[in-house]
Amino acid sequence: MPAPDLIIRGQRVVLPETIAPRSVHIREERIVFVGDYDDVDSGCEIVDAGEESVVMPGLVDTHVHINAPGRTEWEGFRSATLAAAAGGVTTLVDMPLNSIPPTTTLAGFKTKLETARDDCFVDVGFWGGVVPGNTGELAPMFAAGVVGFKCFLVPSGVDEFEYVTETHLREAMPELTRLGALLIVHAELPGSIKTSSDHVADYRSFLDSRPCVAENEAVELMIRLSREFDTRVHIVHLSSAEAIPALREAQAAGVKITAETCPHYLHFAAEEVPEGATEFKCCPPIRERDNREELWGGLKDGTIDLIVSDHSPCPGEMKLRESGDFMKAWGGIASLQLRLPVVWTEARRRGFSLLDVTRWLCANPASQVSLAPQKGSIAVGGHADLVIWNPDEQFTVTPSTLHHRHKLTPYRGEALSGVVQQTFLRGRKITNAPFGEILLR
Numbered sequence: 001m002p003a004p005d006l007i008i009r010g011q012r013v014v015l016p017e018t019i020a021p022r023s024v025h026i027r028e029e030r031i032v033f034v035g036d037y038d039d040v041d042s043g044c045e046i047v048d049a050g051e052e053s054v055v056m057p058g059l060v061d062t063h064v065h066i067n068a069p070g071r072t073e074w075e076g077f078r079s080a081t082l083a084a085a086a087g088g089v090t091t092l093v094d095m096p097l098n099s100i101p102p103t104t105t106l107a108g109f110k111t112k113l114e115t116a117r118d119d120c121f122v123d124v125g126f127w128g129g130v131v132p133g134n135t136g137e138l139a140p141m142f143a144a145g146v147v148g149f150k151c152f153l154v155p156s157g158v159d160e161f162e163y164v165t166e167t168h169l170r171e172a173m174p175e176l177t178r179l180g181a182l183l184i185v186h187a188e189l190p191g192s193i194k195t196s197s198d199h200v201a202d203y204r205s206f207l208d209s210r211p212c213v214a215e216n217e218a219v220e221l222m223i224r225l226s227r228e229f230d231t232r233v234h235i236v237h238l239s240s241a242e243a244i245p246a247l248r249e250a251q252a253a254g255v256k257i258t259a260e261t262c263p264h265y266l267h268f269a270a271e272e273v274p275e276g277a278t279e280f281k282c283c284p285p286i287r288e289r290d291n292r293e294e295l296w297g298g299l300k301d302g303t304i305d306l307i308v309s310d311h312s313p314c315p316g317e318m319k320l321r322e323s324g325d326f327m328k329a330w331g332g333i334a335s336l337q338l339r340l341p342v343v344w345t346e347a348r349r350r351g352f353s354l355l356d357v358t359r360w361l362c363a364n365p366a367s368q369v370s371l372a373p374q375k376g377s378i379a380v381g382g383h384a385d386l387v388i389w390n391p392d393e394q395f396t397v398t399p400s401t402l403h404h405r406h407k408l409t410p411y412r413g414e415a416l417s418g419v420v421q422q423t424f425l426r427g428r429k430i431t432n433a434p435f436g437e438i439l440l441r
């Protein structure tokens with residue numbers, strides 16, 4: 001076997017089935033051998049994670065809004081991918097909306113690719129969008145390399161990305177099935193969502209305006225349509241735990257439907273959101289403590305199989321923190337850099353292991369977008385995407401340490417466990433040069 005270029009080793013290397021002392025041998029960007037800890041007599045460079053830190057697959061985050069081009073002042077590829085690397089993320093997938101143009105046409109996708117090129121510190125893939133009237137664009141976008149398609153069942157928050165109704169889905173879903181493409185869905189239906197021009201600073205009133213039933217009914221609709229059209233469907237950012245039994249039953253019956261949730265739904269609770277604290281606003285909303293524990297139950301039994309950030313930044317002033325108006329503030333929480341410590345802090349508290357966390361943050365998101373086993377696990381033949389971090393070290397979130405373009409965050413002051421030390425992309429430590437690649441399906 002040719003000599004490796006680099007060996008990364010540690011006492012706690014997270015493999016798919018076990019955590020053990022191992023040496024990970026890397027050559028030409030890939031893992032070529034996983035040996036015992038001492039299996040390193042090659043004379044090549046060795047990075048040792050030591051006794052306390054773990055070596056884990058680089059995180060895969062398939063739900064990130066980068067907003068470029070067109071709204072680059074909201075985030076942008078440089079700042080987002082730098083934040084990703086600082087958080088141990090080596091692969092992310094950009095959402096098709098909030099950029100102008102949105103990724104809903106082949107031309108829009110090409111513009112996106114030109115914008116991202118040369119500006120990525122981690123590897124980046126792209127979702128396309130399903131909007132009314134763009135069925136003819138789906139095949140060209142899929143052939144050009146988007147990993148799948150997203151739609152909204154409620155207004156998305158931006159005019160250029162319109163939501164779809166069942167009628168639109170009945171046109172798009174047969175085409176998605178024909179392509180073998182995954183449809184990811186923002187699952188809230190408008191019928192039971194209350195809109196109001198009143199000033200609402202009380203979180204309870206905002207929460208009541210976006211009840212569980214809006215999500216539950218949307219999930220039921222998508223189960224029915226997935227069954228009818230045999231389309232692979234994935235529910236993004238599930239917040240209502242009431243929808244879990246229907247998902248579990250559908251999955252057991254063979255319906256091709258999966259679901260994700262997000263760190264903020266697993267960490268915060270509605271009862272603790274202060275008056276006017278619009279940095280906590282996202283849609284669907286953060287719900288009550290009991291609901292949060294049921295989401296953890298959904299992860300435990302596998303009904304929910306991945307946790308992604310839904311990193312959805314905007315300029316601080318759009319959060320209207322001064323007036324504290326939950327109805328008018330932009331809905332979205334930026335957490336790309338914090339997903340690992342937030343999830344680990346909460347998972348450990350509930351008795352989950354690093355193997356569980358690795359499945360939710362790395363392997364399952366990679367599988368969702370057909371990047372496994374190249375991404376998301378420490379396995380021979382895969383990309384040498386690795387993060388070294390200390391799961392026992394604690395820190396307090398200070399906005400100035402975040403690489404997100406805008407620093408307003410509900411995590412400010414939170415004490416978390418898990419400090420990222422080094423992130424490696426395809427065998428190279430990520431420093432100050434962006435060598436991330438564009439990932440086309």
Ligand SMILES: [Zn+2]
Pocket residue numbers: 063065095310311312
């Ligand atoms: Zn989103």
